[in-house]
Amino acid sequence: MPEWLKDAVFYEIYPPSFRDGNGDGIGDLAGITAGLDYVRELGCNALWLNPVFDSPFLDGGYDIRDYKKVAPRYGTEADLVRLFDKAHRLGIRVLLDLVPGHTSDTHAWFQASCRAEPNEYWGRYVWTDHPFAGIAGHPYISGMKERAGSYMLNFFASQPALNYGWLNRTEAWMSAADSPEALATREAMKDVMRYWLDRGCDGFRVDMADSLVKNDDENKSATAAVWRDVRTMLDHDYPEAALVSEWSNPVQAINGGGFHMDFYLDHVGNGYNTLLRDYEAGGADRSYFRKDSGGDIRRFLDDYLPKYENTRSRGYISMFTCNHDTPRPAWTLSADEMKLYFAFLMTMPGVPFVYYGDEIGMKYADVPTKEGGYQRTGSRTPMQWDHSVNLGFSDAGAEDLYLPVDTAPDAVTAADQEQDPESLLNTARKWIAVRHRYPDLQADAPFAVLSAAGGQDIFAYQRGKLVCAMNPSGTTKQLRDEQLEGKNVLAVTGAAELSEETLILGPQSFALLG
Ligand code: NOJ
Numbered sequence: 068m069p070e071w072l073k074d075a076v077f078y079e080i081y082p083p084s085f086r087d088g089n090g091d092g093i094g095d096l097a098g099i100t101a102g103l104d105y106v107r108e109l110g111c112n113a114l115w116l117n118p119v120f121d122s123p124f125l126d127g128g129y130d131i132r133d134y135k136k137v138a139p140r141y142g143t144e145a146d147l148v149r150l151f152d153k154a155h156r157l158g159i160r161v162l163l164d165l166v167p168g169h170t171s172d173t174h175a176w177f178q179a180s181c182r183a184e185p186n187e188y189w190g191r192y193v194w195t196d197h198p199f200a201g202i203a204g205h206p207y208i209s210g211m212k213e214r215a216g217s218y219m220l221n222f223f224a225s226q227p228a229l230n231y232g233w234l235n236r237t238e239a240w241m242s243a244a245d246s247p248e249a250l251a252t253r254e255a256m257k258d259v260m261r262y263w264l265d266r267g268c269d270g271f272r273v274d275m276a277d278s279l280v281k282n283d284d285e286n287k288s289a290t291a292a293v294w295r296d297v298r299t300m301l302d303h304d305y306p307e308a309a310l311v312s313e314w315s316n317p318v319q320a321i322n323g324g325g326f327h328m329d330f331y332l333d334h335v336g337n338g339y340n341t342l343l344r345d346y347e348a349g350g351a352d353r354s355y356f357r358k359d360s361g362g363d364i365r366r367f368l369d370d371y372l373p374k375y376e377n378t379r380s381r382g383y384i385s386m387f388t389c390n391h392d393t394p395r396p397a398w399t400l401s402a403d404e405m406k407l408y409f410a411f412l413m414t415m416p417g418v419p420f421v422y423y424g425d426e427i428g429m430k431y432a433d434v435p436t437k438e439g440g441y442q443r444t445g446s447r448t449p450m451q452w453d454h455s456v457n458l459g460f461s462d463a464g465a466e467d468l469y470l471p472v473d474t475a476p477d478a479v480t481a482a483d484q485e486q487d488p489e490s491l492l493n494t495a496r497k498w499i500a501v502r503h504r505y506p507d508l509q510a511d512a513p514f515a516v517l518s519a520a521g522g523q524d525i526f527a528y529q530r531g532k533l534v535c536a537m538n539p540s541g542t543t544k545q546l547r548d549e550q551l552e553g554k555n556v557l558a559v560t561g562a563a564e565l566s567e568e569t570l571i572l573g574p575q576s577f578a579l580l581g
Pocket of ligand 1: 391
């Protein structure tokens with residue numbers, strides 16, 4: 068387990084939307100490199116970059132044409148190495164995005180696999196042996212290529228599934244997970260990882276990590292075995308490298324696959340959604356962090372606690388503000404509500420991730436789809452730096468921007484929020500700094516619920532010798548507990564008073580006691 072993860076706070080950057088270094092209207096690596104000081108001042112000491120590789124961009128770059136080539140619109144390999152170097156000088160680690168389950172249909176491997184005659188890449192993707200038969204229960208395409216077969220899709224139509232084999236094999240054409248062709252795919256992906264690790268990256272966020280072996284069992288044990296093999300390589304050759312999975316099943320991903328971290332995604336009805344956007348409940352939004360919503364922290368805890376307990380000795384659950392696939396927190400929460408969420412996120416176990424712009428409360432924008440984003444596009448608009456042209460994102464004409472910037476006169480910006488000690492930006496900075504200051508708040512320090520009475524009553528938890536307590540409601544609340552005796556208020560958002568064993572928390576307040 069890389070030691071640095073204990074105190075890691077990640078910042079996720081969607082590359083075309085962070086900062087444009089060359090004035091063409093699209094964010095790029097030079098822009099990200101220039102923005103690293105801001106990331107460092109926020110207190111983040113790790114980055115996750117969405118794919119920066121050559122791609123036709125039919126899925127925001129998750130459709131890779133060449134794993135070893137930087138997309139020209141973002142710059143060159145030398146620019147990426149410069150980014151790694153500056154990040155490392157600032158004490159920031161950098162994870163790239165590994166997309167192991169599929170490529171773009173323009174990838175040279177796929178083009179070769181489409182030829183009528185067998186060749187080295189025939190087994191690289193999932194193909195049937197007949198053009199008139201599909202793949203029961205799986206999306207596929209037939210009739211478009213010379214090869215007499217149908218090929219399986221992993222996501223959009225432009226993203227054919229790479230072949231890691233099948234566990235439950237019902238057709239002669241299904242490769243076994245330990246067949247030479249499935250092992251060759253696995254080795255090709257390890258080769259990609261080595262390529263970038265050797266150039267200075269610090270690990271990978273792994274896209275659809277659970278999708279590799281088809282017809283896997285309910286524990287995804289064959290897919291997990293692929294990742295354990297990858298982890299063995301890392302432990303041996305790159306022990307400081309970190310892997311975080313897009314899996315959202317930490318028991319499978321961490322215990323089974325050996326991932327260091329697994330994202331707690333916004334899956335329907337799960338604990339994360341009950342905190343920020345409980346629209347699945349039907350009727351009014353009952354999100355816990357919405358003031359006076361009638362939300363209940365126990366709905367989060369019921370989902371989270373068993374996952375935490377079952378994986379805490381082996382890896383970390385990664386909670387986030389949101390990501391490039393989800394609505395932004397500002398879609399449902401006010402700035403004051405987001406402040407409490409930041410305090411919570413930075414005092415929970417595991418490794419937290421902040422999505423660019425959430426630290427200033429950027430809106431979930433109403434914009435047309437871009438590059439396969441569809442409703443996700445609203446969370447991918449340009450970073451709002453200041454009130455200069457295009458909010459400081461780019462010098463290009465507005466018509467050339469990757470996506471429009473927020474044109475509202477009161478659009479939030481980092482520069483404005485710098486000036487206000489109570490801003491969301493400064494509150495986020497404060498709680499990130501607090502996390503760095505106290506090892507008891509970091510990834511692996513013990514966590515135990517102290518009080519979760521339900522409703523929006525005070526929710527309090529112990530982290531090591533510290534106590535965190537929050538009141539997201541609009542009224543003052545009180546908690547009496549002998550664990551509070553002798554403690555002091557170490558940090559607060561809102562208002563907190565502690566006398567002997569009684570804590571009084573003002574409306575929308577969060578306190579760290581120790
Ligand atoms: C998950 C990624 O986060 C998403 O943006 C992408 O479209 C799919 N995987 C397919 O790669």
